[in-house]
Amino acid sequence: MASIVDVSERKIRPIYEAIEISNYKSALSQCNKLLKKQPEALILKALKGLILERTGKSEEALQLCSQVKEKKPSDEPILQALTMVYRSLGKLDEVIQIYENAVRQSPNNEELANHWFMALVRNHDYKGQQQAGLKLHKSFKVNKYLFWSIMSLVLQAENAPESQSTIFISLAERMMVKAVNEGRMRTTEEVHLYMIILLKQNKTKEALEVLESLKDDLVQKCENDTEMIHIRNDLLLKTDNWTKAIDASKSSLEVNVDDWKAYLIYIDSLFHIIDSNEKDEKDEKGEKDEKDEKDKKDEKGEKDEKDEKDENGESLNKKLNLDAAREFLYSLQKKESESNDVKRGPFLAELELEKRVISGKKESKPAKEMETLTIEYARRFGDKSSCFEDLKPYLKDFSLETSKKFIEEFKASIDNNCEDEKSKIRNVQKNVNAYKLERYLGLLSDINESDAMAYVDKLWQSYNDALQYGSKLLDTENQYGDEFVILASHILIDLHNRKDQNSFLFYAIFLLDKALHKSKYNFQFKLLLIRLYQALGIILEPLELYKSMDIKHVQLDTMSHYICARSSSFAIYEDVTQACYDTLPIYRSNDVETPEMIVQAYKYATFSKIQEFIQFRKELDNSQQKVLIDREIIRLEFLSVSKDFKGAIEYLEREIDISDLNYDDSFCKSLYDNRDFVVMNNYNSSKNKTIEEDTRVSPKLDNTWLKIFSIIPQIFKLMHTNNNVDSLIPLIEELEKSVKLENKEGLGITLEERYIGKTVVSLGRLYIAFKEVQGGQKESVEKLSKIIDEIISELKDKSTKEFSEVKLQELSWKHMHRFSTFIETCNYIIVVNKIVNETINVKNKKSGNKELAQMLQVLSTSVKENLESTKKQLSDLNERIKDGKENLFSCIKSENNIEFCKDNENLSFINAILTDKVSLSWQSSIESMIQAIGFRI
Amino acid sequence: MSELRRFRTTDLFRFNNVNLDVLTETYNISFYLTYLARWPDLFCVQESPSGTIMGYIMGKAEGRNKDWHGHVTAITVAPEYRRLGLADGMMKLLENVSEKIYDGYFVDLFVRVSNKVAIGMYKKFGYSVFRRVNGYYSSGDNNEEDAFDMRKPLPRDEKRESVIENGENNIVKPEDL
Structure with a gap:
């Protein structure tokens, strides 16, 4: 048997050390030296394999490793070295095999056997896991291994077709029952595993029975585990155990009077009990008329008890009706009112209870009307910032009149004459809530422009007034009145969307930027600023703001869309490409770290988390954002490399791999959209779009977008490499279908992107027609010429003439997008033109080819003319920006101006924004576009 | 008013309103998942009635002999949910679990x-x-x-x-x- 003892530790250590500091050259020479003396020493071979792998010689490394593998080593250092090689080359099967072999060699080595199991876990080999788990349990008699095996069966069931799935899960259940009978189930996590098995089969009754028959210290363990409590409560509801559910919720509330879930369980159960009471009443009416209403209820209550055979149910059902429930909540409220730190729980629960009474079809009436309850709540908790969110669900059905009355009463309840600072700070929050609710209730929807501007001024004034209370706040804290500024910017965003005047966006930027100086880390300010600047066609400042938010790790997946979506539109190619690339490490981390965490979950027998970790890995691995960024990077890079034709061709050859550019429906369906669109505060009425939607500069990227920008590089790759046009046709057809999709709300592409797609469709057809001509089909010459004419006339149409007229204060994202996509389109035409041209030049200059060459020449000339004229417009625009910086502000100011802009003290602040943030970014984008054109004419 | 429950792994996709706050550090995947894998009952989240994450607490059990105890690694509440007693609820939970499940001497x-x-x-x-x-x-x-x-x-x-x-x-x- 192979062994490590052949080579002494003393001799090997320096090799390990060299590898550790990545000094592979020295490691290799030391290794070779020792190998000369002991050519068969497996550890040396394995280490050499590792060094070779690290230096990029994968083939040689694998060869060496397979030599070692054949000897079936079972020494940990050898196995470790092999594992490292195989793992980094993605050969997880091999890792499993070497450990399987090793376990056979040393069946009593528990650690080896553990490694074997974990190798199976990393490879998601559930069947192998199950068997390995059993074997481990048999050999080493540790309970944990048995549960590993059962867990593996559950995973097998989840991933098998339905017919087999049932077999696996019932086998898991049988094993579990046996384990329980043998007294092996001792931890909460094992109970959890049991629950997973039963719930997967919808065996709710059985699951509840298991929980209720737990013994010894497991009872206490589960009673103190929030997750187990939740599982039990869910089971009580699912099995119609209303009385017990009520008991459970009451005991939860004894511990935590703010437990919302407990209130929901209480209220749900309450209405079920009332329902069944009424039903029984109807059933019994004919039989027992003599008794009065109340008695009937009582008796029926008793009947329920019997039906449920519930010994602990006491006489709850008898008494439980709406009034009793109200009494219960009032008693909790009373207790809270007497405490120093009043919790919201019982008060919000009252709103929920009465809301359900109102929305129910019953004759029952609410004890208090919603108008009264909400205003009472607002009066009591108006100084909490959560008050707005708390009340939202209960204000939904308010009429305009009720809404007005509510806001009036709430505002009137704020005592603005109070003296002490604490109360004043509380008032700030109350006013903020009043404004938020006013907006949510739609009371501002038909406000006219000048009133709206006055409203903005009022909010800004309130913000300024509140600043004095925050002078002692730390740098890291937000000022008390920050929300006033958010609300003001929301009004300005409304106005912009209504009137399409950029000045409103500028005003919002001024206010937010100013307030950001006082609350340096307010991320709500930053998110809004990112969107508003982008709307004006500005990217440099959003990039800075984004960086300052320290977005990292998993946030890269959820937040990067704020900066990466359509980043090519701003034409600051290097910076945005970098921003896209900076997002990618999270996906690599997921590949490397998450499988190890699944291993950890097994190691600590945390069965409740294994499926979660697997799911998390999947959602991140199949992240839509990951694919969207990948396609955006290809766009950006292809444009940048095709400054010259050679670069474009090299890129197509080296970087574009068709198999990586998946876009079909099943692929799209497998993607997870993890993008965070809800983190931006939103106070809009639920009938309207959210502020996040209101501030979107362009449609949200979707699978149609993904399709278009996956197909385009594929078409180019095929044109370059494939002489066979057959594979091109379906791609062209698919692309055409996507760009012709009906333009409806929610479609993720812009008109300009349609145009790019349309042009590439034409280019693909051009290429095919050209191939036909070359193949001797003379009639295709005409086809070719028609396609070229079409492309040329479209180019003229889309050429950006009207932009020479654009006023600086109207410059926006749309203009940047038009310019940049036009350049991108021209680039595609140029590249195809050259691909085709090259083929002609290679061949002998036949007379027919001459004709073709002329046609291509016409196309090329037309592209250049259009680019020339675009360049001229861009240069003019750039000059105007340079000259116009000084008076941009006076152009922005319209008749309806905000007070902030009238204050001379703010002038230098405003000018700094306009010069350093606005004009500078515009110029950078435009100069970058001019440069991109320059390479092509 | 909230639901206090165990932290779920996919909550990592939706905790931005908490973690974008400057004083709340965002760690790598392994950090969160190690806690979830070892002490799933000491990593809990407060969720609002509308389903927003309001804050969370992560902790561990460590030490030897009389030093065996529960440790609060991180506790955080999103700015808009402060002054509602959320931290109180989360600390109580961690203390309760440290006492009843882990049988620690202190937190x-x-x-x-x-x-x-x-x-x-x-x-x-x-x-x-x-x-x-x-x-x-x-x-x-x-x-x-x-x-x-x-x-x-x-x-x-x-x-x-x-x-x-x-x-x-x-x-x-x-x-x-």
């Missing part, structure tokens, strides 16, 4: 000596300073700051051996922890 946590608000809050919850750790917080440049190691004894520590009087003067170096 402890570290806090910046400058963070008066937090220190006041922990004192209200029954914690006292056990020692002051020199330069526990160091962020590269000269931003070193001391930490208070604050503790609260659990019933198992009948003689209250895990706490001392005037721990503010009990100064230790980070390497001696």
Whole structure:
């Protein structure tokens, strides 16, 4: 048997050390030296394999490793070295095999056997896991291994077709029952595993029975585990155990009077009990008329008890009706009112209870009307910032009149004459809530422009007034009145969307930027600023703001869309490409770290988390954002490399791999959209779009977008490499279908992107027609010429003439997008033109080819003319920006101006924004576009 | 008013409103998942009735013999949900689990000596300073700051051996922890 003892530790250590500091050259020479003396020493071979792998010689490394593998080593250092090689080359099967072999060699080595199991876990080999788990349990008699095996069966069931799935899960259940009978189930996590098995089969009754028959210290363990409590409560509801559910919720509330879930369980159960009471009443009416209403209820209550055979149910059902429930909540409220730190729980629960009474079809009436309850709540908790969110669900059905009355009463309840600072700070929050609710209730929807501007001024004034209370706040804290500024910017965003005047966006930027100086880390300010600047066609400042938010790790997946979506539109190619690339490490981390965490979950027998970790890995691995960024990077890079034709061709050859550019429906369906669109505060009425939607500069990227920008590089790759046009046709057809999709709300592409797609469709057809001509089909010459004419006339149409007229204060994202996509389109035409041209030049200059060459020449000339004229417009625009910086502000100011802009003290602040943030970014984008054109004419 | 429940792994996709706050650090995947894999019952989240994550607490159980205890690694509440007693609820939960499930002697946590608000809050919850750790917080440049190691004894520590009087003067170096 192979062994490590052949080579002494003393001799090997320096090799390990060299590898550790990545000094592979020295490691290799030391290794070779020792190998000369002991050519068969497996550890040396394995280490050499590792060094070779690290230096990029994968083939040689694998060869060496397979030599070692054949000897079936079972020494940990050898196995470790092999594992490292195989793992980094993605050969997880091999890792499993070497450990399987090793376990056979040393069946009593528990650690080896553990490694074997974990190798199976990393490879998601559930069947192998199950068997390995059993074997481990048999050999080493540790309970944990048995549960590993059962867990593996559950995973097998989840991933098998339905017919087999049932077999696996019932086998898991049988094993579990046996384990329980043998007294092996001792931890909460094992109970959890049991629950997973039963719930997967919808065996709710059985699951509840298991929980209720737990013994010894497991009872206490589960009673103190929030997750187990939740599982039990869910089971009580699912099995119609209303009385017990009520008991459970009451005991939860004894511990935590703010437990919302407990209130929901209480209220749900309450209405079920009332329902069944009424039903029984109807059933019994004919039989027992003599008794009065109340008695009937009582008796029926008793009947329920019997039906449920519930010994602990006491006489709850008898008494439980709406009034009793109200009494219960009032008693909790009373207790809270007497405490120093009043919790919201019982008060919000009252709103929920009465809301359900109102929305129910019953004759029952609410004890208090919603108008009264909400205003009472607002009066009591108006100084909490959560008050707005708390009340939202209960204000939904308010009429305009009720809404007005509510806001009036709430505002009137704020005592603005109070003296002490604490109360004043509380008032700030109350006013903020009043404004938020006013907006949510739609009371501002038909406000006219000048009133709206006055409203903005009022909010800004309130913000300024509140600043004095925050002078002692730390740098890291937000000022008390920050929300006033958010609300003001929301009004300005409304106005912009209504009137399409950029000045409103500028005003919002001024206010937010100013307030950001006082609350340096307010991320709500930053998110809004990112969107508003982008709307004006500005990217440099959003990039800075984004960086300052320290977005990292998993946030890269959820937040990067704020900066990466359509980043090519701003034409600051290097910076945005970098921003896209900076997002990618999270996906690599997921590949490397998450499988190890699944291993950890097994190691600590945390069965409740294994499926979660697997799911998390999947959602991140199949992240839509990951694919969207990948396609955006290809766009950006292809444009940048095709400054010259050679670069474009090299890129197509080296970087574009068709198999990586998946876009079909099943692929799209497998993607997870993890993008965070809800983190931006939103106070809009639920009938309207959210502020996040209101501030979107362009449609949200979707699978149609993904399709278009996956197909385009594929078409180019095929044109370059494939002489066979057959594979091109379906791609062209698919692309055409996507760009012709009906333009409806929610479609993720812009008109300009349609145009790019349309042009590439034409280019693909051009290429095919050209191939036909070359193949001797003379009639295709005409086809070719028609396609070229079409492309040329479209180019003229889309050429950006009207932009020479654009006023600086109207410059926006749309203009940047038009310019940049036009350049991108021209680039595609140029590249195809050259691909085709090259083929002609290679061949002998036949007379027919001459004709073709002329046609291509016409196309090329037309592209250049259009680019020339675009360049001229861009240069003019750039000059105007340079000259116009000084008076941009006076152009922005319209008749309806905000007070902030009238204050001379703010002038230098405003000018700094306009010069350093606005004009500078515009110029950078435009100069970058001019440069991109320059390479092509 | 909230639902206090275990942290779910996919909550990582939706905790931005909490984690974008400058004082809440975002760690790598392994950090969160290690806690979830080892102490799933000490990593909990408060969720609002509308389903927004309001804050979370992550903790572990560690130490030997009489030093066996629950430790609060991180506790955070999103700015808009402060002053609602959420931290209180989460600390109670961690203490309860440390006592009933892990059978620890005490619960402890570290806090910046400058963070008066937090220190006041922990004192209200029954914690006292056990020692002051020199330069526990160091962020590269000269931003070193001391930490208070604050503790609260659990019933198992009948003689209250895990706490001392005037721990503010009990100064230790980070390497001696």
